Structure formats: structure tokens, C-alpha cells
Amino acid sequence: MSLLLEIVTPEEKVYSDEVEGVVLPTQEGEVGILPGHVPLLSILDAGELQVSANGKIELLAVDKGFAQVLGDKVSVLTEGAINFDKIDPNEIDEAHKRAAKALAEAKQKGEDPSEIEQLETVVRFSLVQKLMKERRR
Amino acid sequence: MANTRDIRRRIKSVKNTGQITKAMQLVAASKMKRAQNSALAGRPYAQLMAEIISSLDGKLDDITHPFLIERKVENRGVLLISTDKGLCGGLNGNLFRKITEIKTPTKFVTIGRKGTQFLTRTDREVLAEFSMSDKVRFSEARLPIEYLIKAYLEGQIDTIEIIYSHFENTLKQEPLIRPMLPLKNLKEAFDEYVKENDLKSVTHDTREIQFEPAASNFIDTLLDLFLKNEIYHTILEAKASEHSARMVAMKTATDNAKSLVDDLSLQYNKARQAAITQEILEIAAGQSS
Numbered sequence: 001m002s003l004l005l006e007i008v009t010p011e012e013k014v015y016s017d018e019v020e021g022v023v024l025p026t027q028e029g030e031v032g033i034l035p036g037h038v039p040l041l042s043i044l045d046a047g048e049l050q051v052s053a054n055g056k057i058e059l060l061a062v063d064k065g066f067a068q069v070l071g072d073k074v075s076v077l078t079e080g081a082i083n084f085d086k087i088d089p090n091e092i093d094e095a096h097k098r099a100a101k102a103l104a105e106a107k108q109k110g111e112d113p114s115e116i117e118q119l120e121t122v123v124r125f126s127l128v129q130k131l132m133k134e135r136r137r
Numbered sequence: 138m139a140n141t142r143d144i145r146r147r148i149k150s151v152k153n154t155g156q157i158t159k160a161m162q163l164v165a166a167s168k169m170k171r172a173q174n175s176a177l178a179g180r181p182y183a184q185l186m187a188e189i190i191s192s193l194d195g196k197l198d199d200i201t202h203p204f205l206i207e208r209k210v211e212n213r214g215v216l217l218i219s220t221d222k223g224l225c226g227g228l229n230g231n232l233f234r235k236i237t238e239i240k241t242p243t244k245f246v247t248i249g250r251k252g253t254q255f256l257t258r259t260d261r262e263v264l265a266e267f268s269m270s271d272k273v274r275f276s277e278a279r280l281p282i283e284y285l286i287k288a289y290l291e292g293q294i295d296t297i298e299i300i301y302s303h304f305e306n307t308l309k310q311e312p313l314i315r316p317m318l319p320l321k322n323l324k325e326a327f328d329e330y331v332k333e334n335d336l337k338s339v340t341h342d343t344r345e346i347q348f349e350p351a352a353s354n355f356i357d358t359l360l361d362l363f364l365k366n367e368i369y370h371t372i373l374e375a376k377a378s379e380h381s382a383r384m385v386a387m388k389t390a391t392d393n394a395k396s397l398v399d400d401l402s403l404q405y406n407k408a409r410q411a412a413i414t415q416e417i418l419e420i421a422a423g424q425s426s
Binding site for chain 2: 006028038040041042064066068077
């Protein structure tokens with residue numbers, strides 16, 4: 001028996017495959033889902049999503065969103081998701097630094113709050129990715 | 138009658154122009170295809186969102202949220218989605234005509250340079266201008282969206298509306314004003330959304346769904362994601378409209394260039410023939426004298 005995991009973003013379907021289990025980063029903490037789980041609807045926080053498939057554990061960085069468990073299907077709705085293997089630590093580092101710098105500058109100049117919030121999102125997402133990569137090294 | 142050399146030169150330049158417009162037509166066609174594809178790629182997301190909305194159905198009664206409250210409209214907030222470049226027929230002109238119909242005080246946020254140019258020329262208030270590449274990544278679209286939401290929550294603007302070119306088909310794009318906020322009737326909006334993304338693929342599970350945290354906490358995140366995705370899709374649609382309008386405009390230009398070349402060739406041949414006849418006449422006249 002296995003689970004069907006689907007991860008969708010506004011741009012594309014990022015993941016769609018049979019898996020053995022998933023660990024979701026929900027607002028209430030990490031929730032592990034195995035086949036036969038009760039139907040569940042939960043809010044996701046930005047964090048890492050663990051997928052175990054074929055005896056291996058795969059990691060994905062996700063932004064905030066929703067997770068729905070219905071039958072043996074786990075659907076994750078998020079604004080951004082990226083596979084751990086595709087994360088290039090240098091690039092993330094770079095992006096993170098750039099965003100943090102722009103953020104500091106914007107705060108100094110007292111720029112638009114919405115721009116600041118946008119930058120904060122970038123910082124948050126890249127930070128999650130970076131932390132994940134470092135932890136596994 | 139014009140000189141044959143002049144006509145030849147004109148034919149050459151018209152042909153060149155025709156080649157350029159033909160190339161632009163092909164480029165626009167492929168970009169349009171891409172815009173349509175990315176709109177399709179967003180379908181699963183919309184479907185899942187509709188699924189979640191329908192599972193929350195009935196659990197979201199009597200909620201309050203700033204997006205749902207109608208307040209007195211002092212300043213309308215309008216997102217104008219125009220193009221960065223011209224050569225797309227009447228697309229931008231139609232949008233701008235729509236704007237001139239707005240008489241109440243309005244603050245604008247724009248995507249696309251042409252729109253900003255028009256608004257500043259006609260002395261309207263522009264809060265911010267954003268640019269969008271042809272790829273229209275969600276991360277790009279997020280910037281103007283978050284800006285609008287922020288301005289709305291702070292009370293800088295009292296509505297969020299979008300003026301864009303609605304994509305009816307390749308040949309027809311209609312300028313539209315689409316109100317986004319406040320959501321006057323949440324239930325209706327959600328019902329319609331669920332209907333639009335017909336839920337045939339829903340997995341059936343008779344057990345009661347568990348909500349973690351409680352269902353009433355979902356509304357904040359849900360409305361946020363819902364609104365963002367709706368605006369993102371409107372932007373994608375506007376892009377598809379832009380490219381198809383450009384494609385059609387360039388096709389017309391190419392056709393016009395072709396018929397112009399035909400006319401000019403006819404004129405050229407006539408002029409050439411006239412010159413030859415003239416020459417023969419002159420020779421014959423010379424012989425007989």
C-alpha cells in the first residue's frame with residue numbers, strides 16, 4: 001500500500017508520485033503521514049517536507065500553503081517548492097545575501113513596506129533551503 | 138510616371154519590412170503558445186484550491202476578514218496591465234479608453250511601461266510601476282500583488298480592481314475591469330470558483346475530515362492564496378492577449394506588405410513596358426524618316 005503525493009504551485013505540478021510516507025511542516029509542528037491516515041486538512045509553514053520513497057528519503061523546501069490528506073492521496077498546495085538536490089548552496093547563499101542586503105538598505109531608506117515584506121519572503125525561503133542543505137552536509 | 142529605379146527601390150524596402158513583420162509574427166505566436174501553456178500548468182493548483190474550498194464549505198460562516206468588509210470608497214485602486222512594447226494593434230488604446238471612463242478618484246498600479254506613460258501623460262496618480270518578463274514567473278507576479286494587498290490593508294486604496302485585456306480568442310481581446318476586493322460575496326465567489334474547476338477527480342473518502350488547526354483559522358491563508366492566484370492568472374491572461382494581439386497585428390502588416398509589393402510590381406512592369414514601347418517607337422520613327 002502506498003500514498004500518492006502531489007505538490008502543486010501556481011506555476012506547475014512540482015511532484016506527483018507514489019511514496020511510502022511524508023512528513024509535513026505544518027503550523028502545529030511536523031506531521032507524519034502514512035498510508036491509511038485519517039482525512040486531514042492542515043496549514044503549512046515554510047519549511048522542509050520529507051518524502052520517503054523506495055527506501056530513500058527525499059527533501060523538498062516548501063513555502064507556506066495547505067496540505068490535504070484524503071483517501072490515500074496527499075495534496076500539497078504551496079506558493080513555492082524546490083527539490084533538495086536542485087538546491088545549489090552557493091546560489092542560495094548568494095540570493096540570501098542579496099536579499100538580506102537589499103532588505104537592510106530598504107529599511108534604512110524607509111522604503112515601501114510591501115517591498116520589504118517581499119524581500120523578507122525571499123530571505124525566509126532561501127534561509128530554509130540553506131539550513132536544509134547545511135544540515136545534511 | 139515614376140522612374141523604374143525608384144519603384145524598384147521601394148519594392149525592396151517594402152519587402153524588407155514585410156520580412157521583419159513576418160518574423161515578429163512568428164515570435165509572438167510562439168510566445169502566445171507559452172503563455173497559454175503556463176496558464177494550463179496552473180490548473181492543478183486551482184483545482185486543489187477548489188477542493189480545499191469545498192471541504193471547508195459550511196465551516197466558514199460568519200467570519201470577518203478585512204478582504205470581506207466593504208468600506209466607503211474614497212480612492213479606487215486599479216491595477217493596469219498593459220504592455221511594455223507597442224506594435225500590438227489597438228490593445229493598449231482600448232485599455233486606455235476604458236480608463237478615461239473612470240471619473241472617480243483612482244490610484245493606479247501598473248504592469249507595463251505603456252500604461253505608465255499614458256497615466257503620467259494624462260496626469261493620473263500612479264503609485265507604483267512593475268515590470269514583468271514574458272515568462273511571467275509567480276515570484277515576479279508576487280511583487281505587484283503583495284504591494285496592492287498592502288496598500289489595500291493600509292487604507293491607501295479602498296478597492297482592488299484590474300484593468301486588462303480579456304483573452305476571448307486569438308482574434309478577439311476585450312478590455313475589462315475586474316473587481317477583486319472587497320469580496321462582496323465570499324460564498325458566491327467560492328461556489329463559482331469550485332464550479333469553474335469542476336471536481337471530477339476528487340478522491341472519495343467517507344470519513345470526517347480533521348482540521349488542524351481548527352477550520353476557522355484557515356480563512357486568512359486561504360483568502361491570501363486565493364487572491365494571489367486569481368491575480369496571477371489575470372496577469373497570465375493579459376500576457377496571452379498581448380501576444381495574440383501582436384501576432385494578429387503583425388500578420389496584417391505582413392499581408393499589407395505583400396499586396397503593396399504586388400501593386401508596386403505591376404506599376405514597375407507597366408513603367409518598364411512603357412519605356413520599351415517608347416524606345417521602339419523612337420527607333421521606328423528614326424528609320425522611316
